[in-house]
Amino acid sequence: MLRLTRLHDSDLAQLEVALDAANLPYDDVREAGRLFYSSGEGELAFVGMEIFGADALLRSLVVPSAARGKGLGKSIVEALAVEAKKIGIERLWLLTTTAADFFAAIGFEPAARPEAPRKIQTTREFRDLCPASAAFMKLDLTRAHQ
Numbered sequence: 001m002l003r004l005t006r007l008h009d010s011d012l013a014q015l016e017v018a019l020d021a022a023n024l025p026y027d028d029v030r031e032a033g034r035l036f037y038s039s040g041e042g043e044l045a046f047v048g049m050e051i052f053g054a055d056a057l058l059r060s061l062v063v064p065s066a067a068r069g070k071g072l073g074k075s076i077v078e079a080l081a082v083e084a085k086k087i088g089i090e091r092l093w094l095l096t097t098t099a100a101d102f103f104a105a106i107g108f109e110p111a112a113r114p115e116a117p118r119k120i121q122t123t124r125e126f127r128d129l130c131p132a133s134a135a136f137m138k139l140d141l142t143r144a145h146q
């Protein structure tokens, strides 16, 4: 299992650069309530979550383009799910316009937007991503075999 490295404030610049390179939003990564991690060694992948009690929005998943297709994305998401469960999170939610099949292969299931807790529905990502083009997905960590 990949070992996640927790990013602290002084590490966030590298995350911002990686997110910018992948055209993912990065201007709010320093706001409260977010935890970010890297894959720790070699070519760094990143992933994060915005936490609302027992629910969290998975966000900011990026694998450097030269390192894609080798299982790193799957490994870092699986490691994040283990870490989330360890800190008491019961459900991971996400929106994606590009990688629904990738997340489905990891165990995420399609979810209806009204099913999301209100706090998740008010995240900026949730408000900004167009419902027609973004898949909304959920991983129930109380059921998942982690």
Ligand SMILES: CC(C)(COP(=O)(O)OP(=O)(O)OC[C@H]1O[C@@H](n2cnc3c(N)ncnc32)[C@H](O)[C@@H]1OP(=O)(O)O)[C@@H](O)C(=O)NCCC(=O)NCCS
Pocket: 022, 024, 061, 062, 063, 064, 067, 068, 069, 070, 071, 072, 073, 074, 075, 095, 096, 097, 098, 099, 100, 101, 102, 105
């Ligand atoms: C999406 C992303 C994280 C995948 O990372 P990766 O390291 O290339 O993925 P993996 O090698 O772990 O792939 C695992 C499986 O998912 C498949 N897969 C990878 N990217 C996929 C995608 N975008 N859509 C569907 N399937 C995908 C792979 O083919 C592989 O399948 P296999 O196990 O049958 O061989 C990476 O392409 C990326 O950083 N993209 C840009 C940022 C982005 O879109 N982030 C997600 C925003 S929600």
